Amino acid sequence: MLLLDHISKQFDSGTVALADVSLRVQPAEIVALVGASGCGKSTLLRIAAGLEAPTAGRVLINEEPLNGPHPAVGVVFQEPRLMPWLTVRQNVRFGLAALPRAEQEARTDVVLERVGLGRFADALPRQLSGGMAQRVALARALVAQPALLLLDEPFSALDPFTKMDLQDHLLHIWAYDRPTLVLVTHDLEEALVLADRIVVLRGHPGRIHETVLVDLPRPRRRTDADFQAYKQRLLEALDVRAEVAI
Incomplete structure (x- = not known):
């Protein structure tokens, strides 16, 4: 589905963000990218999106x-980036202008129900909570029916309870069409709740340090001993003391 083949990135300033990163993501797989700030996670995601x-x-x-x-690739950013003068429905269907109006409406209705916003279709963004606004952003990405959905810390600005709710809701939505998901996050519990595989990036420039296959049944309970054991393994892989020595 997605192949990142020996990717390196140097910016015009001379900063080298990534060095020789290779990653293959299979259809319907959920992969999380984790690592300390500055290790190139978001840069790698933007390259996968064709934005860099x-x-x-x-x-x-x-x-x-x-x-x-690419039309097969959808992206959800940290901020919802909604157009404030458009309703929820208009924001969601904005990228469907090339389709017949009846299909635009049908797709929009389906995806709004899936994200739990059907009754807010005519609301403006200023009338929504932060979690609801991010659901609109998710709906806007899903309505195009992407084969690959890239998410750059989509829930980082939300309170812990809303974040956990949306993590579970994302899995519920994913189960309908099972697109391939690649998620950047600083939240190890979020990575463990969502991902089939977690890729740990370390260093400056960023390189893949370790890949962890999460062999836990869903839904995953954050308090289970096996879940906590995976979290400890990730903390050890992310050891910031080792970062200083790189």
């Missing part, structure tokens, strides 16, 4: 080279 070009290496989507934004 790598300095070296290549990106393939379904075995085809990615050279810019």
Whole structure:
């Protein structure tokens, strides 16, 4: 589905963000990228989205080279980035202008029900809570029916209770069409709740330090001993004292 093949990235300032990162993500797989700030997680996600070009290496989507934004790829950012003058419904269907109006409406209705916002379709963004606004952003990405959905810390600005609710809700939505998900997060519990595989990036420039296969049944209970054992393993892999020595 997604292949990041020997990706390196150096910015015009001379900063090297990534060095020789290779990652293959399978169809319907959920992969989380974790690591300390500055290790290149979000840069790698932007490269996978076609929003940044790598300095070296290549990106393939379904075995085809990615050279810019792609209709099979959806992106959800940290902020909802809603257009305040449009209603929820209008924000969600904004990217469907090329489709017949009846199909636009049908897709929008389905996805709004899936994210639990059907009765708020005519509300404006200023009338929504932070969690509801982020559900609109998720709906806007899903309505295009992407094969690959990239999420850059989508719940980081939310309170812990809303965050946990949306993590569980994301899995519920994912189960309908099972798109491939790649998630950047600083929250290890979020990574463990959501991901089939967790990729730990370390260093400056960022490199893959370890990949952890999460062999836990869903739904995952954050208080279970096995869950906590995985969390401890990730904490050890992310050891900031080791970062200083790199």
